[in-house]
Amino acid sequence: MILHCEVVMEKLVLALGALANPVVILIIFSGVSAGLFVGAMPGLTATMALAVLLPFTFTLPPLLGLVALGAVYMGAIYGGSFAAILVNTPGTPSSIASAFEGYPLSRQGRALEAISVATIASAIGGIAGVLFLLFLSPPLARLSLRFGPSEYFWVAILGLTLIASLSEGSLLKGLLGGTIGMMLGTMGVAPIGGETRFTFGMPVMQGGVEMIVALIGLFVLPELYNMAALGRASLGEVTVSSREKASFWRVVKRVLSQPGNLIRSCIIGEIVAIIPGAGGNIANLVAYNEAKRASKHPERFGSGVIEGLVASESSNNVTVAGSMVPLLTLGIPGAPPDAVILGVLLLHGLRPGIELFTTSGVLTYAFIISMGLAALAMVPVGLIGGRLIYRIIFRTPYYFLVPTIGLATILGTFALRNSFSDVIIMLILGTAGYLLKQIGINPPPIVLGLILGGIAEVGYVQSTLGGAAYRFPVLRLFENPLSWILIGMVLFSAAWPYLAALYRRLRSPGVSKGDDP
Amino acid sequence: MYTKSFMVLFSVAAIVMTLTPALVSAEYPEKPVTYIISFNPGGESDVTARLQESHLEKFLGQPVNVTHKPGGGGAVAWSDFQRTAKPDGYTVIGVNIPHIIGQPMLRKDAGYETDGFDLIMWFHFTPNALIVKKDSPYQTLEDFLKYAKENPKAATVGGSGSFSANHLETLRLEKAAEVEVTYVPHTGTGPLVPALLGGHITAAMGYSMLGVQYKDQVRVLGVAADERIETLPDAPTFKELGYDIVGGAFRGVAAPKGTDPQIISKLAKAFSETNKIIAEKQRQLGFVMTYATGEDAYGLVGRMKENYEGILQEIAAKKKKK
Amino acid sequence: MIKNANSDLWAGCIGLALSVAFWFSIDEEIMRLSIMFPKAMIAIMALISILLLVKGILKAERQDLFNVGSNRRVLITALLFFIWGVAISYLGFFVSSVLAILAQAWYLALARRKVTLPTLALWLVVAAGEVAFFYLIFTRLLHVPLPKGILI
Numbered sequence: 001m002i003l004h005c006e007v008v009m010e011k012l013v014l015a016l017g018a019l020a021n022p023v024v025i026l027i028i029f030s031g032v033s034a035g036l037f038v039g040a041m042p043g044l045t046a047t048m049a050l051a052v053l054l055p056f057t058f059t060l061p062p063l064l065g066l067v068a069l070g071a072v073y074m075g076a077i078y079g080g081s082f083a084a085i086l087v088n089t090p091g092t093p094s095s096i097a098s099a100f101e102g103y104p105l106s107r108q109g110r111a112l113e114a115i116s117v118a119t120i121a122s123a124i125g126g127i128a129g130v131l132f133l134l135f136l137s138p139p140l141a142r143l144s145l146r147f148g149p150s151e152y153f154w155v156a157i158l159g160l161t162l163i164a165s166l167s168e169g170s171l172l173k174g175l176l177g178g179t180i181g182m183m184l185g186t187m188g189v190a191p192i193g194g195e196t197r198f199t200f201g202m203p204v205m206q207g208g209v210e211m212i213v214a215l216i217g218l219f220v221l222p223e224l225y226n227m228a229a230l231g232r233a234s235l236g237e238v239t240v241s242s243r244e245k246a247s248f249w250r251v252v253k254r255v256l257s258q259p260g261n262l263i264r265s266c267i268i269g270e271i272v273a274i275i276p277g278a279g280g281n282i283a284n285l286v287a288y289n290e291a292k293r294a295s296k297h298p299e300r301f302g303s304g305v306i307e308g309l310v311a312s313e314s315s316n317n318v319t320v321a322g323s324m325v326p327l328l329t330l331g332i333p334g335a336p337p338d339a340v341i342l343g344v345l346l347l348h349g350l351r352p353g354i355e356l357f358t359t360s361g362v363l364t365y366a367f368i369i370s371m372g373l374a375a376l377a378m379v380p381v382g383l384i385g386g387r388l389i390y391r392i393i394f395r396t397p398y399y400f401l402v403p404t405i406g407l408a409t410i411l412g413t414f415a416l417r418n419s420f421s422d423v424i425i426m427l428i429l430g431t432a433g434y435l436l437k438q439i440g441i442n443p444p445p446i447v448l449g450l451i452l453g454g455i456a457e458v459g460y461v462q463s464t465l466g467g468a469a470y471r472f473p474v475l476r477l478f479e480n481p482l483s484w485i486l487i488g489m490v491l492f493s494a495a496w497p498y499l500a501a502l503y504r505r506l507r508s509p510g511v512s513k514g515d516d517p
Numbered sequence: 518m519y520t521k522s523f524m525v526l527f528s529v530a531a532i533v534m535t536l537t538p539a540l541v542s543a544e545y546p547e548k549p550v551t552y553i554i555s556f557n558p559g560g561e562s563d564v565t566a567r568l569q570e571s572h573l574e575k576f577l578g579q580p581v582n583v584t585h586k587p588g589g590g591g592a593v594a595w596s597d598f599q600r601t602a603k604p605d606g607y608t609v610i611g612v613n614i615p616h617i618i619g620q621p622m623l624r625k626d627a628g629y630e631t632d633g634f635d636l637i638m639w640f641h642f643t644p645n646a647l648i649v650k651k652d653s654p655y656q657t658l659e660d661f662l663k664y665a666k667e668n669p670k671a672a673t674v675g676g677s678g679s680f681s682a683n684h685l686e687t688l689r690l691e692k693a694a695e696v697e698v699t700y701v702p703h704t705g706t707g708p709l710v711p712a713l714l715g716g717h718i719t720a721a722m723g724y725s726m727l728g729v730q731y732k733d734q735v736r737v738l739g740v741a742a743d744e745r746i747e748t749l750p751d752a753p754t755f756k757e758l759g760y761d762i763v764g765g766a767f768r769g770v771a772a773p774k775g776t777d778p779q780i781i782s783k784l785a786k787a788f789s790e791t792n793k794i795i796a797e798k799q800r801q802l803g804f805v806m807t808y809a810t811g812e813d814a815y816g817l818v819g820r821m822k823e824n825y826e827g828i829l830q831e832i833a834a835k836k837k838k839k
Numbered sequence: 840m841i842k843n844a845n846s847d848l849w850a851g852c853i854g855l856a857l858s859v860a861f862w863f864s865i866d867e868e869i870m871r872l873s874i875m876f877p878k879a880m881i882a883i884m885a886l887i888s889i890l891l892l893v894k895g896i897l898k899a900e901r902q903d904l905f906n907v908g909s910n911r912r913v914l915i916t917a918l919l920f921f922i923w924g925v926a927i928s929y930l931g932f933f934v935s936s937v938l939a940i941l942a943q944a945w946y947l948a949l950a951r952r953k954v955t956l957p958t959l960a961l962w963l964v965v966a967a968g969e970v971a972f973f974y975l976i977f978t979r980l981l982h983v984p985l986p987k988g989i990l991i
Contacts, residue, residue, distance in 0.1 A: 051558030051585075052981050055567055148717030149701075170847075170900065172891050176854050179884040183861055186877040189589050192702045193873030194679030196589070196624055198864055203596040203628025207588025221920075228916040229908030231950045276711050331731060332711045339707060343564050346730070346802065353733060399947035400962075403940040404969060406920060410927075410936075411973055415983040418586045419593070423924045431917050438904045439846040439853075457876040458704060466717070468699040469671035551984065584984055625866070679872075 007361075015365035019373065024067055028370060031071025032377045036385055038072070039079020042089045042216045043412010046076035050340040062348040066367040069344065071374040073337050074126050074320050077280055078378050081118040081313050082386060086111060086235060086393055087405060089220040093211065094280025094319070096447065097288035097312035099219065100166075104304035109236035111394075112246035114309060115386035119379055120255045121262075121310045125317030126375025128266040129273070133321045133328070133368055141329040144274040149466060150477045153459030154486035155275065156452040159282055161493040162289050163445045174445045177436070181449025182456075184209045184429075191454060192461040204421045212416055213426045214450050216409050218443040221430025224402050233398040238390070248383065255310055261291050265311040269318030274325050279335030280316040281451055287315035293496060321371050328352055328364065545606055545780050549580040552770070553610040555594030557587045560705075561726070562611050562768060565641070568795045569788070576787035590678065591616050596628025604773040606780035609637065614767040614821050619680045622829050631822070635776045636814040638788045639769035641804040643724040644742035645686040646752065647674075648735045650713060653720075658738040658758050661720060665696040672698040675718040677706045680832065682766045686741055687722045688828050693760045724765060725749060729803030741765055748803050764824060767807070767817065785810040841904040847895030849904075854888030912950060919943050932985040933970055940966040 018024075038049040049072050057065030080095030085102030098118060105114040132140065147155075160178060167174025187198040188208020199205035227233055244250070255262065265287040272283040291311035292301045301308050323334030324341070331352035333339040342352070350356060356364045393401065413426045433443055460477070467476030477483065552570070556562045566583045573581045586594040591613060602608045612634060620627045647658065655661040665672040676683025679702045687700050701718055703709045706727065713721045714734055721727070728737040729748045737752035741764045745754055755762040770788060772781060789808055796806045809817050858881050865874060894900075919942055926935035944962055948954050977983045 047558070048981075051563075054558070055570065058567070145711055145715035148712065148715055172847075172887055172894065173850055176850060176884065176887045176891065179880055179887060180854075180857065182880050183857070183877065183884065186880065189592075190679075190873035191704045192679065193870055194590070194623075194681070194702065195866075195869050195873040196626060197866075197869065197873060197877060198861060199626050200864060201626060203626050204588075204593055206590075206596075206624075206626065206628070207593040210588075225913045225916060226907065228912045228947060229910065231908060231912065231947075277708065326711070330711070330714060330734075332714070333707060339560075340558065347564070347798075349801075351730070397948070397951075399944045399951065400940075400965075402916065402947060403943040403966075406923070406943070407936055407940060407969065407973060410924065411977060411985075414927075414932075414985070415977060415981065417588060417593075418584055418983070419588070420928050420986065423927065424921075427920055427924050434913075434917075436853075439844075439849045440900070440902070441850060453880070460876060461872060462701050462703070465699050465701045466673050468673075469668065582982060582984065584982070 011361040011365050012369075014362045015369055018063060018362060018366045019067075019370055023064065024370065025373075027064060027068050028071045028374050028377050029381065031068045032075035032374050032381050033385070035072035035075020035077075036079040036082075036378075036381060039076035039095075040082040040091045040389070041412055042083050042087075042091050042220055042409050043212065043416060045092055045212060045336075045416075046073050047336045047340065048415070049073075049076055050337050054340055054343065057344055058347065062344075062350065063363055063366055065344055065348075066341070066363075067370040069341055070320075070367060070371040071377070073341075074317065074371055074374040075378060075381070077316050077320055078119070078122040078126070078313070078382060080316075081122065081309075082115065082389060085114045085118060085309075086390065087220070088223045088234075089405075089409075090215060092280070093215055093447075093451070094284050094316035095312065096215070096281070096444065097284040098309055100288065100302055100444070101305050101308035101312075104302065105306075105309070107234055107236050108304055109239050110242045110245070110304065111235065111390050112238050112387065113242050113251070115390065116246045116248065116251040116383060117255060117306055117309050118313045119382040119386065120251050121313040122317040122382070123375045123379050124255070124262060125266060125269060125314035126320060126378065127372050128314070129270065129318040129321030130368055130372035130375065132270045132318070133324055134365075137325050137329050140270070140274050140325045144276060144326045144332070144334070145330070146480075146482050147275050148480065149459045149462035150480055150483045151459070151486060152275075152277075152455055153463055153477060154483055154490060155278070155282075156456035156459060158486060158490045158493060159285065159448065159452045160456070161490060162285055163448055164494065164497060165289055165292060166285075166444050166448070167442070170440055173440045174442070177441045177443075177445035178449035180441070181214075181446035181451075182453030183449075184214060184446070185211075185450045185453035186457070191458045192465075204419075207417065207419070207421075209425060209429070209450070210416060210422060211447075211450055213413055213422050214429055215447055216413055217426040217429035218433040218446055220405065220409050221427070222434040222437050222443070224405060225431075225434045227398050227402055231398070233393075233396075233401050235390075235394055237394065254306065258307055258310065260294070261307050261310055262314055264290060264294070265315040266318050269315030270322045272315075273319040273322030273334055276326055276332050276334050277455070279323055280319040283315040283319050284312040285448065287311040293500075298500075317375065321368065324368075328356055545783060546577050546579040548607060549582055550577060550606070551608045552581050552583045553594055553598065553608065554583060554585050555587065555591035555611060555613075556585070558585055561643075562613070565768060565799070566611060568798065569640075569791045572791040572794050573787050576790055577783075590620065590681075592620050592624070592627050592629070595620075598773065599629040599633045602773040604635070604775040604777075606772065606776055606784070609770050609772050609784065610634075612636070612769050612771045614639075614769075614818065615680075615682050615685060615764075615825055618818065618822050618825060619685070619829060623680055623833060631818065633774055634771035635774050635781055636818070637770045637772055637781055637784045637810065638792075639767045639807050639809040639814055639817055640788060640792045641799060642742075642765055642767050642807050643726050643804055644740050644746070644763070644765035645682055645722055646725045646728050646740045646749075647690070647720055647722055647738040648713065648728055649720045649738060650716065651734055651736055653736070655720070655738065656736075658753070658755075661738055662694050662696055664719075665694075665698050669697040670699050672696075672720065673701050673718045674698045675701045675703055675709050675712050675721045676723060677703055677709055680829070682764060683722045683724075685825050685828055686762060686764050689762050689764070690722075690755075690760065692828075693762060724803070725752075725805075726803035728752060729801075742805065746803065746805065748801060764821070767821070769809075769814065782811070840906050840910065842906075843901050844904045845895050845899045846902050846904070847891050847900050851888045851891035851895055854884055854891065858885040858888060909950070912947065915946055916943060919946070927986050931987045933974055936970045937963070937966045940969065 038044045080092030081098045083089045083091035084095040084099035088103040090096045102114045163178045268287045269283045272278045288311050292298045326332040326334045327338045413423050463476045464473040467473035598610045739755045741762050923939035
C-alpha cells in the first residue's frame with residue numbers, strides 16, 4: 001500500500017474541511033456523551049451502544065454515521081473508568097485494571113483527581129491510537145495477520161501469567177481463582193467441537209456464562225454487600241487539597257511527568273489492538289502489569305498509584321482507533337465493536353482495503369480524524385460529567401446507593417442478551433464472589449481466567465488440528481517465530497517475581513524486602 | 518316461538534363466529550411485532566433483519582422490533598421460543614438451516630425440535646464455497662484435491678462452527694472426492710478471514726459472501742450451488758466439476774407452532790415483498806435470494822434434512838460407540 | 840463471624856468440590872475435541888486445591904472470616920436481590936424494581952436512622968422516578984424490551 005505523500009496530505013486537508021461543520025461537532029459531542037453514559041453503566045458495553053446506533057446510521061450520510069459510531073465508541077471505552085473509580089466496578093471490561101488503582105483513590109477521597117487522570121490519559125490514548133492508524137496502518141496490518149492459533153494460545157498464556165502479579169496475597173489462591181474462571185468459561189457450547197458442556201441439564205445453559213455478566217456479578221455485588229455490611233458508602237469525601245490536585249493543568253502535568261509509562265502503555269495498547277479479537281479488555285491489564293513491573297515501588301500498586309490508572313486508561317483508548325487497523329486495511333474487525341462498523345461500511349458500499357484510502361480516501365481520513373476529535377471532546381465532557389456523577393453519588397445515602405446500583409446492574413445484565421436467566425446467574429456469581437473473597441479468592445483472577453480461557457482453548461485446539469499430520473500435533477504450537485517471541489515473553493513474565501526478588505537481594509544483600517512469592 | 522328465537526340466536530352466533538376470524542386476521546397486526554434474532558448484533562442475521570425492518574413495517578402497518586437473544590449457536594433463543602412464545606402472530610424468530618436440523622439431532626439438551634416451528638419463509642441462501650488465498654499455489658479445485666490426496670490430513674480447511682453448514686459440506690466433499698483433510702472449526706465467519714489471509718489454514722470452506730467481500734484477496738475454487746453466483750462469475754460450481762454438492766446456510770423466519778394460517782400467510786407476503794426490495798443489496802453481498810414460503814418452506818427443510826442425514830447419523834453413531 | 844479460620848483449607852475444599860462436580864457432569868458421549876481442554880483444566884484445579892490443602896495443614900494462613908460489619912444485613916440484602924430477580928418475571932420489571940428498591944432502602948436505612956411513614960412515601964416516589972428514568976431509556980431509546988408482568 002504505497003500512497004504518495006502529497007496525495008495523502010491533500011486528502012487530509014479535504015478531510016479536515018469535511019469535518020469543519022457544526023453538525024459534525026454536535027454529533028461528536030453528543031456521541032461522546034452518550035458513549036460516556038453507556039460506558040459508565042456496568043452491563044452496557046460499547047458494542048451494544050454501536051449496535052443500537054446502527055439502524056440510525058442507515059438514514060445518515062456515511063460520514064456522519066461513521067463519526068457518530070466513532071465518537072460513541074471512544075466515549076464508551078473512556079466511560080468505563082467512571083464506574084471503576086467510583087464503585088469498583090469496571091463499566092466496560094476494558095477498565096478492569098482502572099478499578100485496581102482508581103477505587104482505592106476514591107476511598108482516600110481522591111475521586112476527582114482519579115477521574116481527571118483517567119480523562120487525560122484516555123484522551124492521550126485515543127489520539128495516540130488515531131496517529132497509529134493514520135501513519136502506521138500497513139506494517140501493523142501485516143503484523144496482525146501473523147497471529148494465528150498458536151500465537152493466540154501463547155498470548156492467552158501470557159495474559160494468565162498476569163494472575164501471578166495480580167494476586168494480592170496467596171499465589172495459589174490466585175491460580176485457583178483463575179482456573180475457576182476458566183471452568184466458568186467452558187460452560188455452554190464448546191468453541192471447537194460445538195458440543196455442549198456442563199449445562200447440568202438446562203437448555204438455557206447452552207448460552208454459557210457471558211463474560212460481562214460474570215464481570216458485573218463478581219465486581220459489583222461484593223461491593224454492594226460490603227456497603228450493606230458496613231452500613232455506609234465507601235466513597236471518601238474529596239478534601240480541599242485533593243480538589244486542588246484535580247485541577248486540569250495539575251493533572252496534565254502529572255500525567256505527562258511520566259512519559260515512559262504513557263509511551264509504553266500506548267504501544268502495548270496498539271499491539272494488542274491489532275490482534276483480531278483481543279482489544280481493550282486485554283490491553284488495560286497488560287499495560288497495568290507492565291507499569292507495575294517498571295515501577296520502583298511495585299508493592300504500592302493496589303493502594304492508589306496514579307501510574308497504574310494512567311497505564312490502564314491510556315492503553316484501552318488506544319485500542320479504539322488502533323483496532324481499526326486490520327478493519328480498514330483488511331476488513332478484519334480487531335475488536336467486537338468493529339464488527340458493527342464493518343457492517344456499516346459494507347452497507348454503504350465501502351469495501352475495506354486500498355480503495356478505502358484512495359477512492360473514498362477523504363471519507364476515511366475524515367472518519368479517522370473525527371475519532372481524534374472525539375478523544376479531545378472527552379476532556380470537557382468527562383471533567384464536567386465526572387464531577388456531576390461524583391457529586392450525585394456522594395450525596396446519595398448508602399441505603400439508596402445500594403439498590404440503585406443494583407437496579408443499573410440488573411438492567412444492564414438483562415439487556416445484554418435479553419435473558420432473565422443471566423440476571424440470576426449474575427446474582428449467584430456475585431454472591432459466590434463475596435463468599436470467595438472472604439477466604440482470599442479475589443475477582444480479578446477469576447475474570448482473567450474467564451476472558452482468557454476461551455482464547456487459550458481455541459488457540460490450543462486449532463493449533464493442534466493444524467498439526468494433525470505431524471507425529472506429535474502439539475508441536476505445532478512451537479513452530480512459528482512469532483510464537484517463540486511470545487513464549488519468551490511468557491517465561492520472562494512468569495519468572496519475573498523470582499527474578500526481581502533475586503535482583504533486589506543481589507543489589508542490597510542482607511536487606512531482603514519481599515517474601516517468597 | 519321458542520324455536521324461532523333459538524334459530525335467530527343460533528344464526529346470529531353462526532354469523533359472528535364465521536366473521537370473527539376474518540375480522541381478527543383482517544385486523545392483524547394491531548400492535549408491534551417482535552422479531553427475535555438468535556445471534557449477536559452485527560452478524561449476517563442481524564444485518565439482514567435490519568434491512569428488512571423498515572420495509573416490513575410498511576407492509577404490516579405496525580412497528581417491527583428487532584431484538585437479540587444470542588447463545589448456544591441460536592439454541593438458547595430457539596428453545597426459549599418453542600417453550601414460551603405465544604402463537605398470536607406477534608412474535609417471530611429468525612431461523613437458520615442447518616442449525617435447526619443439526620442441533621436437535623446432535624445435542625441432548627438442545628431444548629427444541631426441528632419441526633416445532635410454523636415456518637413462514639426462507640429468504641436467502643448463502644452457498645458454501647471453498648476459498649483459498651490469492652497467492653496460494655492451488656489454482657483450481659483439482660489442484661487442491663490432488664494435494665489433499667497425496668498428503669492426508671495435512672490440508673487444513675477452516676470453517677465456521679462445528680457440524681455447521683461449512684463443516685458438513687467439508688465432510689461431504691471429503692467423501693465425494695475420497696480425500697482426507699483436517700477441518701479446523703472457527704468461532705464464526707469473522708475469525709475465519711484472518712486465519713485464511715494469514716496463511717494459518719490451507720483453505721476455507723466458508724460462505725460465498727466471503728468470496729465476494731474479499732474479492733481482491735482470495736480465490737474461490739468451488740461453490741456449492743446449482744448455478745454460478747452472479748457476483749462470482751469466475752467461480753465454478755462443484756456440480757460443474759463433477760461433485761454433486763449443493764448446500765449452505767439458509768436464513769428464514771418462523772412463528773410459534775399453532776399460529777393462525779392466515780396470519781402466517783400475511784407475514785409470508787410481507788417478507789416476500791420485502792425480500793424483493795432488498796434483493797439487489799443482498800445479491801451484491803453474495804447472497805442468493807429464495808422465496809420459499811408455505812409448502813416449499815417445509816419441503817426445503819425436508820430436502821436439507823435428507824442431504825445431511827447420512828453424515829449426521831454417522832457422527833451420532835460414532836459418538837454412541839464411545 | 841468465623842474466627843481464626845484456616846482459609847487455605849476452605850479454599851482447597853471448595854476447589855476440590857468444584858473439580859469433582861465438573862468432572863462427574865461430563866457426558867460420556869462427548870467428543871475428545873470438545874472436552875480435552877476442560878479436562879486438563881479440571882485436573883489443574885484439583886492439583887492446586889490439593890496443594891492448598893497441604894499448605895493448610897502445614898503452614899496455614901489463618902484469618903477471620905465475615906468479620907466486617909453486620910452479616911445479617913448482608914444476608915437480607917442478598918435475599919432481597921434474589922427475590923427481586925425472580926419477581927421480575929412475575930410482576931414485571933417496573934413493579935418489582937420499585938418494590939425492591941423501596942424494600943432495600945427501608946431495610947438498610949433502619950441501621951442508620953428512623954424511617955417514618957412520610958419518608959417512606961417520599962422514597963416510593965423517588966424509587967418510582969428512578970425506575971421510570973431507566974425504564975424509558977432502555978425501552979424507548981435503546982429498544983430493549985423489558986419484561987412485563989401482571990401489572991406493568
